[in-house]
Amino acid sequence: MKIKENLFNQRIISIDALRGITIFVMIFVNELASIQNVPQWMKHMPADADAMTFVDLVFPAFLFIVGMSIPFAFNARLIKGDSPKTIWTHTLKRAIALIIIGVFMVNAEYGYDAAKMIITPAFWGLLAYSMPIPIWNKYPKDFPLWLKNVLQYGGILVLIALYFIYVQDTGDRGMTPKWWGILGLIGWAYLFTVIYYWLVSGNLWAMIAFLVFAVVMNSLNLIENSFVQNTSWLSFIAGHLTHVSLTSAGIIISLLFFDRKISSKINWPVIGFIVLFTVTAVLLRPYFGISKIKGTPSWTMFSAAICTALFYFLYWLMEVKKQTKWSEFFMPAAANPLLIYILPGVIYYFCKTFNLHIIPGYFREGIPGILWSLLFSIIMLFVMKILNKYKIQLASLRFQVSSFRFQVDELNRKERKAIRKVRKVFYKKLCEPCVYNEWDI
Helix, strand or coil, rough: CCCCCCCCCCHHHHEEEEEEHHHHHHHHHHHHCCCCCCCCCCCCCCCCCCEEEEEHHHHEEEEEEEHHHHHHHHHHHHHCCCCCHHHHHHHHHHHHHHHHHHHHHHHHCCCECCHCCCCCCHHHHHHHHHHCCCHHHHHCCCHHHHHHHCCCCCCCHHHHHHHHEEEEEECEEEECCCCCCCHHHHHHHHHHHHHHCCCCCCCHHHHHHHHHHHHHHHHCCCCCCCCCCCCCCHHHHHEEEEHHHHHHHHHHHHHHHHHCCCCCCCHHHHHHHHHEEEEHHHHHHHHHCCCCCCCCCCHHHHHHHHHHHHHHHHHHHHHHCCHHHHHHHHHHHHHHHHHHHHHHHHHHHHHHHHCCCCCCCHEEEHHHHHHHHHHHHHHHHHHHHHHHHCCCCCCEECCCCCCCCCHHHHHHHHHHHHHHHHHHHHHHHHCCCCEEEEECC
């Protein structure tokens, strides 16, 4: 895979802003889910409703941002001089981490037999949510190695113990992926997408073809007795291709914005894709409806259209008009998205374990509950600002840099070796301070 020379060499703050806004809204709607008597437009729509709310857009927006970040993340590692083995080790570790965390989160919610477990389900959930923090924390370089090993390997041993402690409501010991959880679904979508992106060297047309394939497979998997639905391994892949269509859409839009030599005032290809996403969603709606729960293609394509339009506005506002100060409010979430997603669960299970009732019942329904959910989301941003200050960040960071304008293929072996050394020096001195988030992932 070759370096993409046209990707910007500065941080794309509009991507960070979209990520920060998405995470903020995600924390808000997750807290709001526990509030009674809220309007339907502030909740997920039922599976058979043929509709979607802004709540149904949060998960697709996160997948879309994962896709937008992938070209920059790969480019950064190529410039750094990472070998394919290093890149794939990193990719697999990221995907597996998300899948594992997702499965533990789902099993903490339901499906256990509390009477047969040697610890309470609440304490089990507290440990399951807490252990990813020491395991995947991004420790500073001067952090004591022995303490890092104790925290990481100790956390892994606790997760292994939790697996065997868990007793299902069927009486079986050990967890099962009842479903993969939000993080697990992101992990699978990330894995499928980056494998294909690598195989086609990030080619725009190949990614467009992959998006079409994902939408077709998603559609076939929803048709009763189709060959895709009746073939278990195909149905498994097609189910994840539902979410891959959103990460692929993010890659396509990212390439159309940033992987080009000359930028114009109006990005007509991007506008064309907004129209294409919308038309596809409208045409498929009579057959499958709009449903986040079912994962219909109309839901993914409407989401892709909205996310693209929203990012275009942020790009115009922040990259063109340079109106960026307002986004500082959301940046703590953008800088540490995985931790801010996990932390509310840690707080919830901590309170449940020790039977703490911090919030009066008055704030658990209606307008007071909505206001509390908003306040809780703001508090979480300030908490993340403090944690970021003290370098408590889960290892989900990438670097965004640009490539050098030269043809390595035209150089001899000795010159290539010298160029690789220059790349590494350039990366270390100039690019490492520019942190680019990915979970991106």
